[in-house]
Amino acid sequence: MRIHKEYRRLENIEEVNIYDVHEKEFYRDAPKEFDMEKIPFQNVMKNIKTDVNIFLPYKDGKDFIIHGLGNNALKRGNIAQEDVEGRLLSKSSPMFFQLLYESLFEVYKTRETKNMRFLYHHKEKLARLTNVKIIYEMGRVFLLSDHIDTSESSLYISDEEKREEDKANLIEYFAQTGSYYKINGKYSWTQGIYNIINRPRDEYDEYYNIVFDLAIPEDKPLTEKIIKIMDSGTSHYESIIRIRTNDGTLKYVEINLYSKFDEKGNLISRYGLMKDVTTYSHDKIRRPVDFLLSGFKNSKKLALLIEPLNTKQYEFSQGFYHLIEEDPEEYRHSKAVVQNIVEEDVINNILQLVDGQINELEETFTYNVKGNENNQKICEIYLERFEFGSESHSIGFLTDVTEERTKQLELMEANEHQKVLIKEVHHRVKNNLQVLNSFLNLEKRAYRDKPTIIIDHMQSRLSSLAILHEKTYNTTDFKNINLKEYIEDQDGQLRSLIGLRDGIEFESDVDGDLVLTIEVITPLLLVIDELTMNAIKHAFPDKSKPNKKIIKKIHKIDNETAELILQDNGVGIDDPEKITKNLGCEIIKNLTKQLDGHIELFQHENGTGYRLTFPIYMSHTIEG
Missing domain, CATH: 3.30.450.20 (PAS domain)
Structure with missing residues (x-):
């Protein structure tokens, strides 16, 4: 047997690591030297999870007489109460005497409660953990112990799967991840939470939220909002908040909260998972x-x-x-x-x-x-x-729109037709926002359990419309918009938002003299967005695949018609009939109809492609 002791300042607890001990070392046959009075409530004590072990000081604490051991201790030692009662601890269990004597003597002399943790290791792997509290009362020393695993009679766990499960439950003692329950207004916090907030347990912790109360002033409104939302019928919420611990450390904490309600909508309980994500780059931490x-x-x-x-x-x-x-x-x-x-x-x-x-x-x-x-x-x-x-x-x-309004006035004075075009831009921007809102509502229903997909799609669409909006406000010609400039900007946004994250390259070949009206370019950019997001979603299921590409080619067929070919080098499509019926393709069909175009799916040697033909010019929808 090998022993290593260490004081954990954060938890105010003495931790004892015990390596390669066998159950036969727990207790030895020893002569009974003292007659002990019967332990009150002995039958009750047998049926509680916590072991209550009772010792009487002998010769002013030079040794301790075993008055009684808890049920789990007896089970592990494969002994009965009468086998140890009235024996000296040093003779009946030299191993425990070596482990516990200093602590038992300290509590006996000081009358102050002491907390300890015993970790039993087998072949350098953690097998069992026991939390111990030592108390002096009524002339006796009580050792209260809680065991993570009490299902086996020996130290070694024969069922490897059960053993791995138990060890998984102990991970919070060594990591910056924790959880809690809130039932009947009281909190129960695991050790991982205390590791996150850098302090030991406190007897009042069950009465308030020890993590949210550390939120920095800027995030206080967010924590109030989260609590209000979770109390109002929401079953799950996730976010990231910033806290400042009592020692001044700023931390980013990822939270996942779950609430349970009864049939009348009353809150029954809450469960939360929390993780310290401060070590990640702040650029990568996003709500x-x-x-x-x-x-x-x-x-x-x-x-x-x-x-x-x-x-x-x-x-x-x-x-x-x-x-x-x-x-x-x-x-x-x-x-x-x-x-x-x-x-x-x-x-x-x-x-x-x-x-x-x-x-x-x-x-x-x-x-x-x-x-x-x-x-x-x-x-x-x-x-x-x-x-x-x-x-x-x-x-x-x-x-x-200060500069644009000045230009508007000049255009209105110079050309009434330009006034119509300006109205049309505003009308179309508003319509586009309404289209985005419709898309968002559709995807909230279709991808309710996949928020990342919704976020990616909305981010791509918003980026394209932001490009369109800013560029059209900086021009006086709404009928001759150079498409190549827009596509280059759109590719830049896609590389920034998706390419660097997923390892996808975006390449485009666009006729330099292809100019379109605002009526054509708006739905065209949205079609390209949808086709691109469709390819990202379906073409590359293996995120580690190298050399992933999405290529666009846009050329004039004649003076009235142009063609877009968008293709990827992904895995291709096994069932084209199925893919054309998903939500993304339905959105693409509607946008193509708005564009007065025609779209078709084709498969090439490596991957999937779409061919879209569309008119270069469309008539105005707003009249002066």
């Missing part, structure tokens, strides 16, 4: 909302507004702060920002939206930057209020 915001990170004139009506839980893309000329680190969102709007009717409409009197707002207004009338910007805003469960949420878009 789902971060993926949406990243689609607008390079746009200074178009801003995505998430929860703009909530002054505590808002999330805005960089374009918002660029427009109002505020530092995002110092900015604190409030109704005061609305007072810098010049038009009173717009202010009133926004306040009605805040109060829930209306659910949608679309306005153009003049904004005095920081209240300065000499620094004005013309802005367009679209805000929508909606209900999800019992919660009210909002989302919107804010666009700086």
Whole structure:
């Protein structure tokens, strides 16, 4: 037998590692030297999980008389109570005397409770763990022990599968991963949680959330929102919060929460899994909302507004702060920002939206930057209020159109036809946002258990529309848009969002003189997005496969028609009939119809391809 002792400061516990001990070393035959009075409630003690071992000090603590051992201890030693009762510990179990004497003597002399943990190893692998509490009461030393595994009579576990399961349950003692239960308002925390928050257990921990209470001020609204959502009928929620431990360490904690409700919707219990993910690069730590915001990170004139009506839980893309000329680190969102709007009717409409009197707002207004009338910007805003469960949420878009409005006026004065085109752009942008909302609703139903797919699809679409929106606002010609420039920008976004993550290369060959109208290029870009996401989803099931490619070729067939060929070098399609009926293909068919085009699936030697023919020109849908 080999012993290694170590004091765990974090848990305030003495840990004893015991290597290669056999059950025959637990107890020896020894003569009975003392008559002991009967232990009260002995039958009750046999039926509780915790072992209660009772020792009487002998000769002022030089040795200890065994008054009684717990049921599990007797079972492991394959002995009866009468085999050890009234014996000296040093003679009946020299091994336990060696392990426990100092601690038993310390508690006997100081009368202070002591916590210990015993870890039994076999061939350098952990086989059993026992948590021990030593207490002095009524002239006796009580040793209370809880065993992780009490199903076997010997130290060695014959069932290898059961043994691996037990060891898996011990992993939290050595990792930055933990879990908890909340039942009847009280919390039960595993050791992994204490490893995350860098402190030992406290007797009051069952009365409050010891992780959420450490959230940094910026994430307090998020934790309040999470708790409120989980109490209101949601069965599962996942997110990442930032906490600062009592010693000042900043940590990122990934949380997965699960709630159980009765038939009437009343909360019964909650279970949570938490993991310290601080060691990962902060660039890789993302909440789902971060993926949406990243689609607008390079746009200074178009801003995505998430929860703009909530002054505590808002999330805005960089374009918002660029427009109002505020530092995002110092900015604190409030109704005061609305007072810098010049038009009173717009202010009133926004306040009605805040109060829930209306659910949608679309306005153009003049904004005095920081209240300065000499620094004005013309802005367009679209805000929508909606209900999800019992919660009210909002989302919107804010666009700086100052330069564009000046150009609009010039174009309107110079050419009435240009005015029609400008109206059409705004109309189509609005329609595109409504299309995105429809796609999102469809995919929420189709991929409810696959949020990563929804996020990837929405991020790609948002990126393409952000490119389209910004480029069309920076041109005065809405009929002759060079397609090659857009495709190059789109490829750049795909490489950034998907290529680096999944190891996919994007290549394009586009006629340099192919120019399209806004009516054609908008659905075409969305079709390319859908085809690309379809290929990413189905063509490369083996993520480790090298040299993955998605190639686009767009050329003119004649002066009126063009052709798109998009193909991958993936695994191909076993059942074309099945693939053409999935949600992605249905979306592609609808967009193709909007484009007045024709699309067909073909398979080549390595992978799958689509051929889309479409008109270069389409008639306007808005008349002056």
